[in-house]
Amino acid sequence: MDKNERIVIIGAGVFGLSAALRLKEEGHNAVTVLDRSMPPVSDGSSNDISRVIRFDYGDPVYADIAKEAYDLWKTEDYSDAFYPAPCFWVCQEGTPEQPVQPRAQEYSAKTKRVLTEMGQEWHAVKSVAEAKQRFPKLTGELATPGFDGFYNTSAGWADAGKAIARLASRCVHAGVSFITGPNGQVVDFEKAQDGSIASVKTAGGGKVCGDRFVVATGAWTASLIPAWNSMLAAGQIVGYMKLTSEEVADLRDIPIYFNFSTGFFCFPPHEGTGYLKVACHGFGYTNSNEMNISAPPSKPPASRANFIPDDGVTRLTSGLKSIFPQLANRGFERVGICWYNDTPTGDFILDYHPEHKNLFIATGGSGHAFKFLPVMGKYIVGSFQRTLSDKLLNKWKFPTQFRERFQSDAFAGDGSRGGPQRREMTGGERATFDAALTASARQAKI
Numbered sequence: 001m002d003k004n005e006r007i008v009i010i011g012a013g014v015f016g017l018s019a020a021l022r023l024k025e026e027g028h029n030a031v032t033v034l035d036r037s038m039p040p041v042s043d044g045s046s047n048d049i050s051r052v053i054r055f056d057y058g059d060p061v062y063a064d065i066a067k068e069a070y071d072l073w074k075t076e077d078y079s080d081a082f083y084p085a086p087c088f089w090v091c092q093e094g095t096p097e098q099p100v101q102p103r104a105q106e107y108s109a110k111t112k113r114v115l116t117e118m119g120q121e122w123h124a125v126k127s128v129a130e131a132k133q134r135f136p137k138l139t140g141e142l143a144t145p146g147f148d149g150f151y152n153t154s155a156g157w158a159d160a161g162k163a164i165a166r167l168a169s170r171c172v173h174a175g176v177s178f179i180t181g182p183n184g185q186v187v188d189f190e191k192a193q194d195g196s197i198a199s200v201k202t203a204g205g206g207k208v209c210g211d212r213f214v215v216a217t218g219a220w221t222a223s224l225i226p227a228w229n230s231m232l233a234a235g236q237i238v239g240y241m242k243l244t245s246e247e248v249a250d251l252r253d254i255p256i257y258f259n260f261s262t263g264f265f266c267f268p269p270h271e272g273t274g275y276l277k278v279a280c281h282g283f284g285y286t287n288s289n290e291m292n293i294s295a296p297p298s299k300p301p302a303s304r305a306n307f308i309p310d311d312g313v314t315r316l317t318s319g320l321k322s323i324f325p326q327l328a329n330r331g332f333e334r335v336g337i338c339w340y341n342d343t344p345t346g347d348f349i350l351d352y353h354p355e356h357k358n359l360f361i362a363t364g365g366s367g368h369a370f371k372f373l374p375v376m377g378k379y380i381v382g383s384f385q386r387t388l389s390d391k392l393l394n395k396w397k398f399p400t401q402f403r404e405r406f407q408s409d410a411f412a413g414d415g416s417r418g419g420p421q422r423r424e425m426t427g428g429e430r431a432t433f434d435a436a437l438t439a440s441a442r443q444a445k446i
Contacts, residue, residue: 018167092259304440
């Protein structure tokens with residue numbers, strides 16, 4: 001591959017920044033990243049106070065690569081944003097009031113089997129009493145009825161905003177160029193007669209020319225390229241509860257708690273902000289336009305809007321009550337929607353678009369990509385250059401089988417999701433969401 005080709009990367013999240021840095025490290029001379037703002041982009045899924053770092057996977061490919069990334073999180077380049085903590089995984093049976101993912105037990109069993117085959121240690125927890133003996137700060141009923149669990153001490157969490165800021169700084173130091181604001185917000189492509197991409201058009205009215213283009217726009221991707229029903233933007237719920245300094249100290253050593261069945265998970269307190277963050281790794285909410293394409297808002301970001309649907313608040317509160325009943329009635333200081341770009345199987349898409357020979361797609365994080373930050377660039381660029389093994393190239397191939405039909409039930413992920421089925425936001429919820437976005441933008445200007 002010609003190292004003097006102009007490579008234009010659209011999107012400054014984990015996929016885009018890690019690819020940009022790797023390309024510069026391999027000697028490419030002209031690498032430019034475009035986005036609506038300098039990273040960390042406030043409403044991107046790569047930006048928040050915490051992301052889970054683990055290699056507990058039911059898929060051996062991701063388990064191996066996540067272990068490779070986990071080892072790098074502990075090194076000097078990444079350790080200032082990494083906080084070791086056990087990861088405690090549980091399953092339960094469903095009730096009429098608490099629908100759960102029926103594949104949870106199966107996924108948990110696969111994960112333990114993969115860890116064993118890797119030669120990695122994990123620890124079974126067979127009852128709520130045993131769980132509380134190991135993690136005494138978890139005072140609720142935990143995953144009941146039908147509790148089953150295990151934990152891995154080789155895990156932790158990353159301060160996502162800090163890690164992305166550090167990665168962006170490394171990109172700048174390596175010579176990556178950035179274009180942000182309206183001139184960095186891509187709205188369309190200019191095509192040559194042979195179908196290749198000649199340039200991108202921006203919201204500022206300009207265009208940026210290149211030889212190869214990388215689309216790393218996360219949940220915005222399907223509204224930007226012909227996606228052929230291969231991806232779906234789904235909004236996931238997040239809640240932040242403010243703790244006192246005494247509570248932060250008291251809960252400092254709790255594990256990351258993750259319920260495969262309900263999707264609810266909780267991090268140890270974030271000492272810098274005093275927040276206890278909870279969320280759901282579920283099937284989420286869609287926000288579809290007149291073309292039946294779900295997408296997050298595309299306005300220039302200010303911060304995440306302080307809104308989630310009412311049933312989302314109920315889910316977060318119920319999950320919090322199951323581990324910390326003493327906190328459950330306090331309410332959240334703020335909430336937000338984190339937008340996943342889901343693929344049917346939960347696999348990434350790292351491949352050239354079938355109709356545009358110089359348009360490379362790097363997306364499909366499906367809610368689990370952030371942990372791969374230290375190695376993501378290696379695998380994106382390996383696919384970009386077509387030097388990866390056939391096994392990986394095929395795993396991350398652009399899906400074409402859904403081109404003529406949309407099957408929402410196909411977007412089931414890898415089995416790790418929990419809770420109720422995905423649904424479209426109602427008209428009332430959209431109106432409230434839009435008002436919250438406006439309020440967030442107005443607050444940012446004060």
